[in-house]
Amino acid sequence: MLISICRAVVTCLPLLWLASVTDGVPDPAKRELLMREETFRQTGGGVALTAAEQKLDAHLRGLKEKEMAAAQFPPAMHFFKAKPLIQKSPIFKLLQQMPKGGALHVHSSSLVSVEWLVKNVTYRPHCYICFTWDNSVRFLFSDRQPFPRWDCFYWQLLETLRAKIGDAAGFDNSLIQHLTLVTVDPDGEYPSQDVVWEKFEKVFIATAGLITHAPVLREYLYKGLAELHLDNVMYLELRSGLSRTYELDGTVHDKAWILKTFQEVTKKFKAGHPDFLGARIIISVHRALEVPAVKAAVKEAIQLQKEFPDVVAGFDLVGREDSGRNLWYFREALSLPADLGVTLPYFFHAGETDSEGTDVDQNILDALLFNTTRIGHGYALAHHPLAKEMSRKRNVAVELCPISNQVLKLVSDLRNHPAAVLMSEGHPMVISSDDPSLFGTTGLSYDFYEAFVGIGGLKANLGTLKELSVNSIRYSSLPAHLKEAGYAMWKRKWDAFISAHS
Amino acid sequence: MLISICRAVVTCLPLLWLASVTDGVPDPAKRELLMREETFRQTGGGVALTAAEQKLDAHLRGLKEKEMAAAQFPPAMHFFKAKPLIQKSPIFKLLQQMPKGGALHVHSSSLVSVEWLVKNVTYRPHCYICFTWDNSVRFLFSDRQPFPRWDCFYWQLLETLRAKIGDAAGFDNSLIQHLTLVTVDPDGEYPSQDVVWEKFEKVFIATAGLITHAPVLREYLYKGLAELHLDNVMYLELRSGLSRTYELDGTVHDKAWILKTFQEVTKKFKAGHPDFLGARIIISVHRALEVPAVKAAVKEAIQLQKEFPDVVAGFDLVGREDSGRNLWYFREALSLPADLGVTLPYFFHAGETDSEGTDVDQNILDALLFNTTRIGHGYALAHHPLAKEMSRKRNVAVELCPISNQVLKLVSDLRNHPAAVLMSEGHPMVISSDDPSLFGTTGLSYDFYEAFVGIGGLKANLGTLKELSVNSIRYSSLPAHLKEAGYAMWKRKWDAFISAHS
Ligand SMILES: [Zn+2]
Ligand SMILES: [Zn+2]
Numbered sequence A, B: 001m002l003i004s005i006c007r008a009v010v011t012c013l014p015l016l017w018l019a020s021v022t023d024g025v026p027d028p029a030k031r032e033l034l035m036r037e038e039t040f041r042q043t044g045g046g047v048a049l050t051a052a053e054q055k056l057d058a059h060l061r062g063l064k065e066k067e068m069a070a071a072q073f074p075p076a077m078h079f080f081k082a083k084p085l086i087q088k089s090p091i092f093k094l095l096q097q098m099p100k101g102g103a104l105h106v107h108s109s110s111l112v113s114v115e116w117l118v119k120n121v122t123y124r125p126h127c128y129i130c131f132t133w134d135n136s137v138r139f140l141f142s143d144r145q146p147f148p149r150w151d152c153f154y155w156q157l158l159e160t161l162r163a164k165i166g167d168a169a170g171f172d173n174s175l176i177q178h179l180t181l182v183t184v185d186p187d188g189e190y191p192s193q194d195v196v197w198e199k200f201e202k203v204f205i206a207t208a209g210l211i212t213h214a215p216v217l218r219e220y221l222y223k224g225l226a227e228l229h230l231d232n233v234m235y236l237e238l239r240s241g242l243s244r245t246y247e248l249d250g251t252v253h254d255k256a257w258i259l260k261t262f263q264e265v266t267k268k269f270k271a272g273h274p275d276f277l278g279a280r281i282i283i284s285v286h287r288a289l290e291v292p293a294v295k296a297a298v299k300e301a302i303q304l305q306k307e308f309p310d311v312v313a314g315f316d317l318v319g320r321e322d323s324g325r326n327l328w329y330f331r332e333a334l335s336l337p338a339d340l341g342v343t344l345p346y347f348f349h350a351g352e353t354d355s356e357g358t359d360v361d362q363n364i365l366d367a368l369l370f371n372t373t374r375i376g377h378g379y380a381l382a383h384h385p386l387a388k389e390m391s392r393k394r395n396v397a398v399e400l401c402p403i404s405n406q407v408l409k410l411v412s413d414l415r416n417h418p419a420a421v422l423m424s425e426g427h428p429m430v431i432s433s434d435d436p437s438l439f440g441t442t443g444l445s446y447d448f449y450e451a452f453v454g455i456g457g458l459k460a461n462l463g464t465l466k467e468l469s470v471n472s473i474r475y476s477s478l479p480a481h482l483k484e485a486g487y488a489m490w491k492r493k494w495d496a497f498i499s500a501h502s
Helices: A008-012 A028-041 A051-069 A079-088 A090-097 A114-119 A158-165 A168-179 A193-211 A214-230 A255-272 A291-307 A327-334 A336-340 A360-369 A385-393 A402-407 A419-424 A445-455 A462-474 A480-500 B008-012 B028-041 B051-069 B079-088 B090-097 B114-119 B158-165 B168-179 B193-211 B214-230 B255-272 B291-307 B327-334 B336-340 B360-369 B385-393 B402-407 B419-424 B445-455 B462-474 B480-500
Strands: A102-107 A127-131 A137-141 A235-240 A278-286 A312-318 A347-350 A374-377 A397-400 A429-431 B102-107 B127-131 B137-141 B235-240 B278-286 B312-318 B347-350 B374-377 B397-400 B429-431
Touching (some): A028 B360, A051 A445, A051 A480, A079 A090, A079 A402, A079 A445, A090 A445, A102 A374, A102 A429, A102 A462, A114 A193, A137 A193, A158 A168, A168 A193, A214 A235, A214 A255, A235 A312, A255 A278, A255 A291, A291 A312, A291 A336, A312 A347, A327 A336, A347 A360, A360 B028, A397 A445, A402 A445, A429 A445, A429 A462, A445 A462, A462 A480, B051 B090, B051 B445, B079 B445, B090 B445, B102 B429, B102 B462, B114 B168, B114 B193, B158 B168, B168 B193, B214 B235, B235 B312, B255 B278, B278 B291, B291 B312, B291 B327, B291 B336, B312 B347, B327 B336, B347 B360, B360 B374, B360 B385, B397 B419, B419 B429, B419 B445, B429 B445, B429 B462, B462 B480
Parallel strands (some): A102 A235, A235 A278, A347 A374, A374 A397, A397 A429, B102 B235, B235 B278, B374 B397
Antiparallel strands (some): A127 A137, B127 B137
C-alpha cells in the first residue's frame, strides 16, 4: 500500500449528525466533530501529518489566509493576468520545491516551453518558415528549398528573414505569439470557447514542423523531462499521436522509431538524474477521424504496446469534445481489444465541457463503460452522480488541469471549478498541466497552486497536497513494483522537503 | 402528499453499474438504463409526465437545443447583457405562462420594479430628495421642509427640482440608476464583489425613504403581489426587517402596524385575485448587529409571531455574509427560542460565498445545527458533503437565486453554478429572485430561465420545472392544510397551462 488512508471514521459516525439536532446552542464538541468529519472526507483529509508537517501546514494556512484577503486573488483572475502574482506568492515558491510526483496528463506538442523553441530551435540552420493565408506559420527543416504546399507557398530561410527584419527580439516575440495562447488581453482576444479552440488548433499545427524534426524531437523530449524535473516532478505520462518525424533530407520515421527514441531519451535522462522515475506514452488519435481510422489506430496501439510494453501505457482520443465525435460513436473501434481478447488500457478525455446533458456530456459514462483507467479532465463529472459513484468505486482518477480549463473558457473564477465538489468528497484525483507551453507554464506548480489555493480553498491543507502528489503515482499506469519503487523515491524527497521547510 | 415521487429505482438498481463492465461494446440496453437511472436522480427526474406534458417537453427540448447552439448563450453572459436575449426567448415566454408556485426568497426593499418607484412614487406631492456627499440619494415625504441630517444637508422638493432641470426623462433615468444595480457595463462598473456589494447597500438605503412612507408602503406591497401574480406566481414569503414606517407629519408606526398593514394588503389582494394563495413575512435583521441586539430581535420575533401567526413565518439574518458576523457568533441569540421553550422557525441565509473553508463558509453547517427550515442560497453547499447529506435527509430546501449569485459576482457563467450538482442529485430546492428590483427583474421567470436553461442544461426537462414549482409549496412555511389547498390551486393552473401549450 502506498499510503494507508483510514476512511473508517466516515462509517463509524454515520448517525452523528442525526443526533446533533438539539435544543439550545448546539453542543460545541459535536459541532467540532462534524466539522472534523467533513474535513476528513476531503482529498487528503485522512492523511495523518507528522509534527513537522503540521508546522508547515500551519504556516501554509497563514499564507493562504493572507492571499485570500488580498485585493487581487489569483485563482479568481485569468491565469495570464494572475501569473505574475502567482510567481510572487510564497505558497507557489513552496509548491515549486515540493515533490509533486508525476504529470499524468500532458500532450507531447506542448511539453516544452516556447521560449526554448523560438530562442533555440528556430535559430538552427536549415530552418524554413512560411506564413499561411490565415495568418498562421509553418516551420520546416530542410537541406534544400522546400516545395510550396497547399497551405504554404513561399518558404523563407529563417536565418535570412531574421537578418532582413533586423529587430530579432521583436520578431521572436511575434513567433512566440504564434506558438502559445498567452496574451495580455485574454478576454478581448478570446471572446468565446470557439475562438480560443481555433487558436489552440492553429498553434498545434504551427509547432508541428519544429518538433517533428528528428534531431529536434530528441532534444525536445529531453528538455521536457528536464523542465519537469526542475519543478520537482519525477514522472511523466505523455499523450502523443506519434506523428511522423522527418530528417533534413525528407526521409521520415515511423511510430516505432519515435517510441524507441522516447525510450532512449528517457533512459539517458534517468542516467543523468537518478531521482527521476521515468516516462511513458499514451498513444492518442484525434476524435475527428472516422471509425475505420480509429479502428486501425487501436489495432496499431495494441501492436506497439506489445513491442514497447515499458513505454506504451495505453490509448486515448484527443481534440475538442464539444465539436468532435463522442466515444459511443467509436464503440466498434473501442471494443476491438476486448473482441481480440487483448488488453489496451484507456485514458479517455471525457466531460471537458460546459454543455450539460448533450451527447458530449455522455462521454463520461461511456469512458467508464469502456473501462477507462483514468478520466482526462472529467470537468462534468460532478454533475453526474451515477458516473461519479462508478468512478469512485472503481478507483478511476480524474486528471484535473485547472489552468487548461480556465484558459479554454470552461470556467473563469477557479473557485467555481466543479472539482471543488470532488475534492470535498475525496474523489480520486491527480493534478496535471495538459498543455503547459500553450498556457505559459512549466512543470506542475502553477496547476497545483490553482488547485490548492483556488479550488481547494482554505480547507485544502498539506494533507491534500500530500495525497494529490502520491495519487500521481498511485493512479499512474506503472506496474505495481514500479509504483512501490516510485513511492519510496517520492517519500525520500517528501521527507527532505518537509525537513527543509519546517 | 403533494406529488408522490418514487425514488425506489435508485435503491433497486444499486449494483447495476457494477455488472455493466463488460468486454466488447457495452450492452446498449444497460447503457440506456444507466442513463435513465442518472436522469431519474435529478430534480424532477422521478416526475411522471402525461402524454400532453411529454409533448410540451419535447418542444421545450428542441427550443433549448437551439438556444444552446446559438452564438450567444444567455446563461453564459452577465444577466444585464443577457436580459434582452432572454426576453426574446420562446422558452422564457413559456416560463412566464407557467404557474411557478411561490417566491420564497425575496427581500422587501427590492420587491417592486424601480420604474414604478420613480415614475409613480417620486411624482407624488411632498416628496423631497437630497444628494449625499458620496453620490447617493435620500428621499423623504414630509409636509414641511425636512431638517438637515448627518448624511444629508440640503433637501429639495422633487417637484421643484424636476421642473428646474427640465429633462424629466433624463433625470428620472438618473434616479433609476440610484435605485438598481442595472448597468450596460457590469464588468467595468463592478470589478469586484466588494464594489458591487457597496452599491448594493447604497441602493437599499436610497430606496428606504420612499417605501417606508406609510401610504406608499401599502401600495408598494400591493404592487409587489400584483407583479408576482402577473408572472404566474401565487404565493410569497417576504424577508423584511419591518423598518419603521412614517407619515407625512413625521409620526412613525411600529412593527405590529406593518404586519397588520401587510395582512390587510394581502387580504385585499386575495379578494381581488382568488387564484392567489397568500403571503407571509420572514422577519430579518442585519448580521452587522451585536449579540444583544440580535437577542432582542429574536425575542421580538417570537412575540410578533404569537400576535400574527398567519403572517410571521420565522426569522433570518441578512446582509453580506463575507463581511458580516457568522451564525455561530450569534449562537446565544439563536438558541433563545429553545431556551424559552418556544418555536421560531429559521430561514437562514447561509453559504452565499466563494470563500471555501472560512468561518463564513461554516454558516451552512451552523444553519443546519440551528435547525433551519430552509437555506438561503446555500451556494457553498455542494462543497460540503456532510452538510449536504444533513440538508437532504432533513428535507431542508435550498433557495436558489441564480441571477442574484451572478450579479453579486459569485459566478459568471451560470453553467458553472454549483447548484448544477445539487440539481443532478435531486436535492431539495426552490427557485427565487432575492432582490428582483435591483437586478431589473420581476417575478420568477428570469430566474427559472437561468436555472432551467443554464444550470440544468439539456438534462433539465419539464419534470424539473414541475418539481421546482411544486417544491415552492412543499417547502413553504405554510401549515399542512394550506399546502394542500395551495397544491390543489397550483394543480388546476398547471393543468390549464399544459392544455394551453400542448
Ligand atoms: Zn488534454
Ligand atoms: Zn437574500
